Amino acid sequence: MSIEVSSLQRRTVVGAILRQRGDALVVASLGNPCYDVMAQGDRPDNFYVWGAMGGTVPLALGLALAQPGRRVLALVGDGEMMMGLGSLATVAVQRPRNLSIVVIDNEHYAETGMQRAHTGRGVDLVAVARAVGFGQAHQVRTSAELDQRIALLVGNDPGELAFVAVKVGTEPAPMALPPRDGPYLRSRFREHLLGAAAHE
Ligand SMILES: Cc1ncc(C[n+]2csc(CCOP(=O)(O)OP(=O)(O)O)c2C)c(N)n1
Ligand SMILES: [Mg+2]
Incomplete structure (x- = not known):
């Protein structure tokens, strides 16, 4: 069996996407994706999902529906x-045009000690996304492919529901720890979005 080693580095990928985010709201999953987003600079329109593994896409779906x-x-x-695989089907059924999902796929559980994970053992997340109904679902393995998909991910009004899985390597990136106080992060995010109404 041949081993494919991705040439993409997760910080480069997240940096390239976030540099073009404009006013997009960013929701990051626990562990490394949170650190990747933080490494590009903390912002009140970042929401770091600490601990609730599997909860990031459902949270982002609710946000996209509430903030069309x-x-x-x-x-x-x-x-x-x-x-949170089932949440992909719910997203496809709800079809919010303003939601993009990017999987930073290192084929491992880096956060807990780099155990091998499903996507390195034959599970194809892009095929799953297509099967549940995503019209735009793409695999990215190179920087040229990434460049080709960024506009889809951060494109403005009206936007398009999109799923992109990016294969990245497993080399460690420097720690960039976001705030970990949940109530603080929630209030900061709500105030950014809603202003004074956040307190009603
Ligand atoms: C329900 C639950 N099970 C297990 C964990 C422990 N855990 C925290 S992060 C993580 C791995 C996350 O892997 P991935 O999403 O691929 O992120 P990576 O660190 O590889 O970028 C695990 C297993 C958890 N937080 N919650
Ligand atoms: Mg991983």
């Missing part, structure tokens, strides 16, 4: 996506 005028970008690990 804003692009919502969910950045998730492959392990996180596997745990």
